[in-house]
Amino acid sequence: xxxxxxxIEKILGRAAGLDDVAPGQIVTCAVDMxxxxxxxxxxxxxxxVVRVHDPDKIAIVMDxxxxxxxxGDALHGSRARTFARTHGIRRFYDVGRHGIVHQVxxxxxxARPGTVVACTxxxxxxxxxxxxxxxxxxPAEILQMVCTGRTWYRVPPAIRYELVGxxxxxxxxxxxxxxxxxxxxxxxxxxxxxxxxxxxxxxxADRRTIATQVAEIGADFAVFPADQVCLNHFAExxxxxxxxxxxADDGASYAEVRTLDLDLVQPMVALPGxxxxxxxxxxxxxDVRIDQAFIGSCANGQLSDIAVAAETLRGRxxxxxxxxxxTPASQQVYLEAVxxxxxxxxxxxxxxxxxxxxxxxxxYHMGLLAPGEVCVTSSTRNFRGRMGSTEAAVxxxxxxxxxxxxxxxxxxxAAALEGVPA
Amino acid sequence: MTIGQAHGALRVRGRAxxxxxxxxxxxxxxxxxxxxxxxxxxxxxxxxxxxEWPSLVRPxxxxxxxxxFGLGSSRAVAELFVALGVAxxxxxxxxxxxxxxxxxxxxxxxxxxxxxALIAEGDVVGIDVEAGLITNHTRREExxxxxxxxxxxxxxxxxxLINQLEDGGYLRLADxxx
Numbered sequence: 001x002x003x004x005x006x007x008i009e010k011i012l013g014r015a016a017g018l019d020d021v022a023p024g025q026i027v028t029c030a031v032d033m034x035x036x037x038x039x040x041x042x043x044x045x046x047x048x049v050v051r052v053h054d055p056d057k058i059a060i061v062m063d064x065x066x067x068x069x070x071x072g073d074a075l076h077g078s079r080a081r082t083f084a085r086t087h088g089i090r091r092f093y094d095v096g097r098h099g100i101v102h103q104v105x106x107x108x109x110x111a112r113p114g115t116v117v118a119c120t121x122x123x124x125x126x127x128x129x130x131x132x133x134x135x136x137x138x139p140a141e142i143l144q145m146v147c148t149g150r151t152w153y154r155v156p157p158a159i160r161y162e163l164v165g166x167x168x169x170x171x172x173x174x175x176x177x178x179x180x181x182x183x184x185x186x187x188x189x190x191x192x193x194x195x196x197x198x199x200x201x202x203x204x205a206d207r208r209t210i211a212t213q214v215a216e217i218g219a220d221f222a223v224f225p226a227d228q229v230c231l232n233h234f235a236e237x238x239x240x241x242x243x244x245x246x247x248a249d250d251g252a253s254y255a256e257v258r259t260l261d262l263d264l265v266q267p268m269v270a271l272p273g274x275x276x277x278x279x280x281x282x283x284x285x286x287d288v289r290i291d292q293a294f295i296g297s298c299a300n301g302q303l304s305d306i307a308v309a310a311e312t313l314r315g316r317x318x319x320x321x322x323x324x325x326x327t328p329a330s331q332q333v334y335l336e337a338v339x340x341x342x343x344x345x346x347x348x349x350x351x352x353x354x355x356x357x358x359x360x361x362x363x364y365h366m367g368l369l370a371p372g373e374v375c376v377t378s379s380t381r382n383f384r385g386r387m388g389s390t391e392a393a394v395x396x397x398x399x400x401x402x403x404x405x406x407x408x409x410x411x412x413x414a415a416a417l418e419g420v421p422a
Numbered sequence: 423m424t425i426g427q428a429h430g431a432l433r434v435r436g437r438a439x440x441x442x443x444x445x446x447x448x449x450x451x452x453x454x455x456x457x458x459x460x461x462x463x464x465x466x467x468x469x470x471x472x473x474e475w476p477s478l479v480r481p482x483x484x485x486x487x488x489x490x491f492g493l494g495s496s497r498a499v500a501e502l503f504v505a506l507g508v509a510x511x512x513x514x515x516x517x518x519x520x521x522x523x524x525x526x527x528x529x530x531x532x533x534x535x536x537x538x539a540l541i542a543e544g545d546v547v548g549i550d551v552e553a554g555l556i557t558n559h560t561r562r563e564e565x566x567x568x569x570x571x572x573x574x575x576x577x578x579x580x581x582x583l584i585n586q587l588e589d590g591g592y593l594r595l596a597d598x599x600x
């Protein structure tokens with residue numbers, strides 16, 4: 001009889017072929033899906049791979065720098081196409097079918113409940129929303145997995161978040177995450193496990209935002225249970241695919257159990273630099289004027305995020321002197337946002353709606369900040385210099401707060417716009 | 423040349439550079455530098471907090487940091503340290519992705535709680551990775567740390583994961599490496 005285990009112990013244990021694994025143990029796992037992204041092809045040795053372990057367990061997603069802004073990035077694309085052709089990779093999401101990798105993973109059902117998923121990008125933990133053990137790994141390790149189908153993990157101790165109450169309207173997964181990061185700080189070398197009676201009120205899009213962002217507090221994994229919300233999502237995107245959900249056992253041992261009352265979560269903002277012990281309710285921020293507002297990234301470029309931006313901006317205008325940039329997280333999100341009229345609403349309000357890419361989030365090829373500028377972003381990181389000049393300041397908040405701030409020209413919650421005529 | 427010198431050196435001695443807590447990847451390897459070849463990108467390390475550092479560091483030096491070293495992206499910061507000749511990292515705590523990246527590129531990354539209390543900037547520090555021994559020659563003090571698991575030691579001895587993949591026949595030998 002196996003000991004009671006946390007979700008992460010069971011998922012990694014299954015992939016390692018072991019009944020009992022314990023925190024601190026190093027296990028070698030078969031990886032169910034390895035995802036290679038465009039910038040990974042900067043690792044020229046991918047061209048030297050003799051034979052891939054299993055072409056059906058590899059996907060290639062073009063996301064970080066597409067369409068190519070530099071000749072170097074164009075070369076990465078060319079290498080990716082050659083690699084896909086040479087090794088018979090069917091799941092190749094080239095420019096035109098592209099999207100930010102974690103959005104594509106969600107749309108294509110690449111992270112099956114109970115499986116192990118790996119990708120170079122540090123926000124791969126996003127797929128923990130689907131009950132997968134997913135984390136970012138280094139370029140060399142991805143090369144190893146492409147060749148061998150395996151890698152090692154140190155089984156992390158888990159911190160359990162017991163969610164109670166009901167997620168309030170106007171609150172986003174971003175606000176839940178910033179509440180956690182602001183109150184409890186970093187979770188280095190831990191897995192975060194989510195559960196409790198309040199979880200059913202948290203939609204899949206918000207779970208993905210939370211899971212994506214645990215990288216910012218140094219967690220190895222986020223793991224959500226394969227509850228009805230998760231199973232419904234998976235049945236929609238990948239009907240008929242066999243799944244092996246892993247549930248937490250009664251009596252499993254946690255490093256800590258923390259209760260979060262969703263009823264008390266408010267719109268939050270992180271101050272520049274880090275999210276760790278550095279977030280507060282928007283209403284307590286004080287007066288912060290902005291130059292740029294950004295809605296996008298793997299964390300908050302989802303259709304529901306574009307929808308809330310459009311609802312907030314409908315009939316209103318982006319403030320003079322403010323640039324609002326909106327980046328749908330995938331071609332699929334973009335198309336649906338066009339069909340529903342969100343894109344027209346945003347452009348009428350003065351926003352720039354861009355191609356789907358990681359671009360502005362990591363300060364690579366558009367939307368960069370000048371010295372002295374202030375940005376409020378719904379993307380993933382507020383590190384100094386992340387989005388351009390090291391002398392710029394980046395605040396982080398939900399898409400609703402970012403949209404409201406773009407209208408007001410200063411950081412403000414969406415509630416402050418209520419009663420103000422559009 | 424012996425194998426130990428050709429691959430990652432496991433006994434090193436150098437001057438210490440001391441950094442603080444929560445040094446993130448975007449500081450060490452800024453987004454714009456990802457457009458550059460590794461040896462050029464290395465000149466932009468710590469651009470947000472200590473931009474003069476790449477011109478001061480010398481081959482063989484050792485980088486010491488506080489808690490949560492390397493929070494952030496998967497970009498292979500270790501390659502930049504290796505390009506500058508940094509011989510080893512010593513930190514109180516690492517971000518796990520950053521730690522894996524360092525070891526994968528053959529860069530010994532030692533965990534030493536209280537590292538900054540035990541090593542000051544400019545101290546001459548020796549590290550015997552196999553023995554798990556750190557010597558602060560300036561202070562004449564020795565500190566023991568737990569050794570790495572065998573498979574990590576083998577990776578470090580090989581000079582990193584990509585060399586191991588070559589040795590295992592998974593990668594064709596590159597005619598001309600970048």
